[in-house]
Amino acid sequence: MRFFVFLPAAVLALFIANASYAQNNELIYSEEHFQALDANNDGKISAEEYRQFMDDAFTQLDTNGDGYLDRNETEGVFNEDHFEFLVGDKTGKISRQQFLDQAMRDFHFADQDGDGYLDYP
Numbered sequence: 001m002r003f004f005v006f007l008p009a010a011v012l013a014l015f016i017a018n019a020s021y022a023q024n025n026e027l028i029y030s031e032e033h034f035q036a037l038d039a040n041n042d043g044k045i046s047a048e049e050y051r052q053f054m055d056d057a058f059t060q061l062d063t064n065g066d067g068y069l070d071r072n073e074t075e076g077v078f079n080e081d082h083f084e085f086l087v088g089d090k091t092g093k094i095s096r097q098q099f100l101d102q103a104m105r106d107f108h109f110a111d112q113d114g115d116g117y118l119d120y121p
């Protein structure tokens with residue numbers, strides 16, 4: 001399965017072994033990537049499983065534990081355009097809520113049939 005997902009492309013590559021990029025930040029998922037996200041092993045990724053994964057990812061990225069991601073913490077994860085896009089305001093940092101909101105927009109974008117789950121490739 002190949003689909004374009006903006007935020008996960010950057011984050012998943014960091015936290016899932018062997019995730020690989022194609023061009024334009026398109027992440028190529030293999031079955032093992034899906035298994036990493038599919039916490040209850042029912043063969044599909046629910047919105048809640050996805051949200052939990054991204055929430056954990058945020059916690060790991062927020063190395064100084066202030067509840068925001070700044071440029072230093074996201075170096076090598078987001079380029080400058082991505083960072084500005086995610087910040088979206090003048091704080092200069094990405095809050096957990098902003099991060100998860102974008103993650104869930106990506107989830108629903110990737111869920112093309114709209115059943116609330118991402119299926120295995």
Ligand SMILES: [Ca+2]
Nearest residue numbers: 038042044045
């Ligand atoms: Ca599942």
Ligand SMILES: [Ca+2]
Nearest residue numbers: 062066068069
């Ligand atoms: Ca931080």
Ligand SMILES: [Ca+2]
Nearest residue numbers: 111113115117
């Ligand atoms: Ca679906």
